Amino acid sequence: MSILPSQSTTAFVITIDGPTASGKGTVAQIVAERLGFHYLDSGALYRLVALSVLRSGTSIEDEAAVAKLAKTLPCHFENGRIFLADDDVTDTIRAENVGNMASRVGALPAARATLFSLQTGFKRPPGLVADGRDMGTVIFPDAELKVFLTASVEARAQRRYKQLIEKGFPAKISDLRQDLHERDQRDTFRSIAPLAPAADAKPLDTTHLGIEEAVSQILEWYAAKKH
Numbered sequence: 001m002s003i004l005p006s007q008s009t010t011a012f013v014i015t016i017d018g019p020t021a022s023g024k025g026t027v028a029q030i031v032a033e034r035l036g037f038h039y040l041d042s043g044a045l046y047r048l049v050a051l052s053v054l055r056s057g058t059s060i061e062d063e064a065a066v067a068k069l070a071k072t073l074p075c076h077f078e079n080g081r082i083f084l085a086d087d088d089v090t091d092t093i094r095a096e097n098v099g100n101m102a103s104r105v106g107a108l109p110a111a112r113a114t115l116f117s118l119q120t121g122f123k124r125p126p127g128l129v130a131d132g133r134d135m136g137t138v139i140f141p142d143a144e145l146k147v148f149l150t151a152s153v154e155a156r157a158q159r160r161y162k163q164l165i166e167k168g169f170p171a172k173i174s175d176l177r178q179d180l181h182e183r184d185q186r187d188t189f190r191s192i193a194p195l196a197p198a199a200d201a202k203p204l205d206t207t208h209l210g211i212e213e214a215v216s217q218i219l220e221w222y223a224a225k226k227h
């Protein structure tokens with residue numbers, strides 16, 4: 001038996017949770033790059049299951065069938081691109097209908113349970129930045145640094161609008177506002193792993209903060225924890 005610590009115990013984990021379109025994905029990715037850490041976009045996993053549900057015509061009401069899709073998800077991440085089997089779905093999974101379906105997948109306990117070990121497997125040295133809804137509360141409750149990133153619905157609707165237009169998806173700001181509101185409600189009030197800050201999470205409101213300022217704040221918190 002080895003007396004060396006297992007690989008995963010030597011990884012510093014930063015969790016960044018928050019509502020949809022709060023900017024956490026962009027911020028988390030930059031923090032990971034700056035620190036040379038691995039990056040887990042847990043929302044992408046829910047979106048991949050959602051895309052599989054949509055493509056296979058599976059009913060979202062059939063929890064066992066959705067969990068089965070999650071269990072056999074033929075996904076891989078390569079050079080910042082996301083693949084479902086051989087199909088590069090990096091942009092496809094960002095569509096609003098996929099995001100809305102992802103939020104319904106996220107409300108199914110069996111799907112969440114199936115994705116649990118896939119997510120914890122991302123914890124590798126030297127560290128991990130994990131973004132999602134329940135990273136600090138359920139998946140990595142022992143994370144050394146937990147951040148809860150928020151922004152007003154209006155600021156998030158504007159950001160999502162810009163993101164979608166840049167990716168060539170049609171978008172209407174009033175529909176986005178409504179979608180965000182509904183998604184927040186579903187994510188916050190679901191019975192399993194609801195969107196909520198961990199008791200020891202540091203709140204970071206980015207309504208009036210640029211990406212670089214949010215990144216700097218998190219790196220400052222990291223530096224303080226490290227020393």
Ligand code: C5P
Nearest residue numbers: 020042043044046102103106132133134
């Ligand atoms: O973060 P993103 O908008 O890509 O996530 C899409 C959906 O996946 C969310 O609305 C949420 O319902 C679900 N999700 C989740 N738990 C996570 C990450 C995402 O339930 N850790």
